[in-house]
Amino acid sequence: MIFSTTLLAQALVSGTLIGGVFALIAVGLTLIWGVMRIINFAHGEFLMIGMYIAYFLVATGHWNPYLTIFVTVPALFLFGVVIFRTIIHPILKYPAMNQIMLTLGLSLILQNLALVIFKADVLTVQTPYSRLTIPLGEVIVRVPQAIAFAGSGVAAVVLWLFLQRTDTGRAIRAASQNRDAAMLMGIDVERTFLLAFGIGSACLGVAASLMVPFYYTSPTVGLFFGLIAFVVVVLGGMGNFLGALVAGLIIGLTEAVGAALLPGTLARVLTFGIFTLALLFRPQGIFGGRQQ
Amino acid sequence: MSTLRKPSVFVPAVLFALLLALPGVASEYVIHLSVLVLMYAYLATAWNILGGYAGQHSLGHSLFLGVGAYTSTFLFVQMGVTPWLGMWLGAILAGVVGWFVGYLCFRYGIKGPYFALVTIALAEAAVYITSNASFIGGARGLEVTWLGSRPDLMQFNSKSGYYYIILVMTALAIILTKWCSQRGFGFRLVAVRENEDAAEALGVNTLRTKIQASVLSAALTALGGSFFAQYFTYIGPKNVFGEVPSVQILLFAIIGGLGTVWGPALGALILVPVAELARGWLGGSFSGAHLLLYGTVLVVVMLFMPKGIIGLLGRIRLRPVRRRQARVEDDVT
Amino acid sequence: MSLLEISRLTKHFGGLTAVNDLSFSLDQGEILGLIGPNGAGKTTVFNLVSGFIPPSSGTVTFDGRSVTNLRPHQICQLGLTRTFQVVQPFPDMTVLENVMIGAFVRHGRPAEAENKAREVLKRVALDHKAATPGRSLTLLELKRLEIGKALATEPRLLLLDEVASGLNMVEVEDVLALVRQLNREGITFLIVEHVMKVIMSLCRRIIVLDFGKKIGEGTPQHVSRDQAVLEAYLGEEEYLA
Numbered sequence: 001m002i003f004s005t006t007l008l009a010q011a012l013v014s015g016t017l018i019g020g021v022f023a024l025i026a027v028g029l030t031l032i033w034g035v036m037r038i039i040n041f042a043h044g045e046f047l048m049i050g051m052y053i054a055y056f057l058v059a060t061g062h063w064n065p066y067l068t069i070f071v072t073v074p075a076l077f078l079f080g081v082v083i084f085r086t087i088i089h090p091i092l093k094y095p096a097m098n099q100i101m102l103t104l105g106l107s108l109i110l111q112n113l114a115l116v117i118f119k120a121d122v123l124t125v126q127t128p129y130s131r132l133t134i135p136l137g138e139v140i141v142r143v144p145q146a147i148a149f150a151g152s153g154v155a156a157v158v159l160w161l162f163l164q165r166t167d168t169g170r171a172i173r174a175a176s177q178n179r180d181a182a183m184l185m186g187i188d189v190e191r192t193f194l195l196a197f198g199i200g201s202a203c204l205g206v207a208a209s210l211m212v213p214f215y216y217t218s219p220t221v222g223l224f225f226g227l228i229a230f231v232v233v234v235l236g237g238m239g240n241f242l243g244a245l246v247a248g249l250i251i252g253l254t255e256a257v258g259a260a261l262l263p264g265t266l267a268r269v270l271t272f273g274i275f276t277l278a279l280l281f282r283p284q285g286i287f288g289g290r291q292q
Numbered sequence: 293m294s295t296l297r298k299p300s301v302f303v304p305a306v307l308f309a310l311l312l313a314l315p316g317v318a319s320e321y322v323i324h325l326s327v328l329v330l331m332y333a334y335l336a337t338a339w340n341i342l343g344g345y346a347g348q349h350s351l352g353h354s355l356f357l358g359v360g361a362y363t364s365t366f367l368f369v370q371m372g373v374t375p376w377l378g379m380w381l382g383a384i385l386a387g388v389v390g391w392f393v394g395y396l397c398f399r400y401g402i403k404g405p406y407f408a409l410v411t412i413a414l415a416e417a418a419v420y421i422t423s424n425a426s427f428i429g430g431a432r433g434l435e436v437t438w439l440g441s442r443p444d445l446m447q448f449n450s451k452s453g454y455y456y457i458i459l460v461m462t463a464l465a466i467i468l469t470k471w472c473s474q475r476g477f478g479f480r481l482v483a484v485r486e487n488e489d490a491a492e493a494l495g496v497n498t499l500r501t502k503i504q505a506s507v508l509s510a511a512l513t514a515l516g517g518s519f520f521a522q523y524f525t526y527i528g529p530k531n532v533f534g535e536v537p538s539v540q541i542l543l544f545a546i547i548g549g550l551g552t553v554w555g556p557a558l559g560a561l562i563l564v565p566v567a568e569l570a571r572g573w574l575g576g577s578f579s580g581a582h583l584l585l586y587g588t589v590l591v592v593v594m595l596f597m598p599k600g601i602i603g604l605l606g607r608i609r610l611r612p613v614r615r616r617q618a619r620v621e622d623d624v625t
Numbered sequence: 626m627s628l629l630e631i632s633r634l635t636k637h638f639g640g641l642t643a644v645n646d647l648s649f650s651l652d653q654g655e656i657l658g659l660i661g662p663n664g665a666g667k668t669t670v671f672n673l674v675s676g677f678i679p680p681s682s683g684t685v686t687f688d689g690r691s692v693t694n695l696r697p698h699q700i701c702q703l704g705l706t707r708t709f710q711v712v713q714p715f716p717d718m719t720v721l722e723n724v725m726i727g728a729f730v731r732h733g734r735p736a737e738a739e740n741k742a743r744e745v746l747k748r749v750a751l752d753h754k755a756a757t758p759g760r761s762l763t764l765l766e767l768k769r770l771e772i773g774k775a776l777a778t779e780p781r782l783l784l785l786d787e788v789a790s791g792l793n794m795v796e797v798e799d800v801l802a803l804v805r806q807l808n809r810e811g812i813t814f815l816i817v818e819h820v821m822k823v824i825m826s827l828c829r830r831i832i833v834l835d836f837g838k839k840i841g842e843g844t845p846q847h848v849s850r851d852q853a854v855l856e857a858y859l860g861e862e863e864y865l866a
Contacts (some may be wrong), residue, residue: 105590
């Protein structure tokens, strides 16, 4: 265990930046699971799809990675809507276990389809931004990560405003708190959930485009991020957006600091440890979201 | 009617006898396939005690598989302890782990999707811990030292040796499940699954029941893990603690029929050969063929036959559930 | 010595006080009624007594033994069983199996439990439905099943939570007859009810709750003339027949 303040400071910076991305990935899930109580174990695979789209646009089409948002977001929105309509909606009336198993199956399908089509290759792409860094004292801030952090923040704010200030957003919140009451008030609950699922998935499009400049794309990339998303949502308090943001940062820091201090890949164990402890002793999350 | 003539005893007995004769007539490949079917049938049956009967769906059962596999293999490779003994030590260790997991989760009311997530997290954590533990092989895993035909060390030159072992294990697991289902323990498991508050109000110690299921399921799975290690002669963090074994064993139980005696075995019987065929057919170019198949089957079954194949055969209908069932604490009257 | 002794029982849920300094006792062989307007705290009292939620303060003593912080299954094993307002059958088990769960408290062996369960099914007139799955019953049958499950635990004190709700006049008579018979056989009852006919005809003593506090106690005649009780029920006059 090599301890040096520079290393630690670097870890804090990197951790915060990646934490922003975790937060964005989790925010979409907060909407889907925390608010609508729909369990989508394929959430990470949606991200993976977004990353492949962004990757090919950049690698083959030479797009500016950040412009790919205009493709990934609508694509994932559409994809989310289709998946919801075809396979998730019918399952909603059954116990939660069925949703878990169904989306687990979906995640297997998506992962392995990607494996067939794209092979197991780990794909990275060099962009003008990829190597840029900004020195901050003794610490290096990598530009792509910083942009991702900023972009995540913007996206989260936009989403929050949408939910708080627009009619559709309010409808989503109402429908998820009390489906029957919402229906009685004239809210088309089915359509609302459909939109919400699409939006939650679209968030991943933003995350994907932001990540491609510095993170690799592969069929299994969704496994880790998907699990992290669930961890973050629980830690932040189900349905609590601010909580998801803070929790994302906490997990990002845990991962980075853990990686700096602990040997090998043990940092991940720390993350899971925090998750389990949170579930055991503070299931309502840091800020106390809606009760389970 | 004497016990032996009852159809529920007679038919399985005949089946068992036929299966005993299999190695005499089948090719080495068929025997291999049968070993796989039986092994997954065994593991799914073990999972079913916690997941099917008690209704606590563990998505990280590979944790126990790995504990069993690593314990017996480590003891064998490092200290020459025969797996015949090592497997029981693995089972005990897994039982302890199962107790901890059960106590932690159930004592603090972690259930449903949260329980599933915790089990996933624990299994994943195990992957990382073993990958970093060089004394048990680290990321490279452990190889079961091959010493030739040594039945005393659970090593056989031909597949039929392994076949007989797993056949007996599976038969015993099924018999155990059947036996439990007819005793108070089995009733309590189902009561806890169907309506925990009602069970508690009727004198069932729901916490203890769930923990018992966890311990039993864990220990049985670990025994299977030891067999797994002996048969494949290689174990590594990902292939015993990973997502794939977890998903496989619960998949077979679900497809076949949760909470039934024969469901998991049926599920394995149907899916394993198909998966192996898929793997053989597409194998070289695509190693994930069987997983794609499993995923598709899972989606299709959840959509169209939520109660599994046995549910199709029987009169069981899945009752649509209102998302938030009235729980005791909700009644603030 | 009374069979059940509630002393200064209080329960807060955050800012809301659901049960407020409640005390009463129940003697062996009694049928005590617990009434009050909606939201008065009646079911919370049941949940507290049967161990489903812990009290904020106060004690519950059953048969001389403190049961205040025991878990529901322990309290049931001691002889105090409750039913649920919203019936809670085991949907995929047969009626017989449903009742067997209760029977297992006193009879460890499946064969004995089954015998006991069949006996109970006869008592609650459900023996012809022994093989029917729990989810296929009518409301009256579900209510009978609820009582049957509780009976199988061989309770000394049975807490009935709005057992008559949703039943028609004839069905209510049915249930009344059953409760009277069971009481004659020695089971003590604590009954929460909205259907006044049940309370008035079964209970020799009634406790009235409002906002978690006891506002009246006495015979049915006495209570139905009590000023405080009438005020609490103002607007719900149709309940006081």
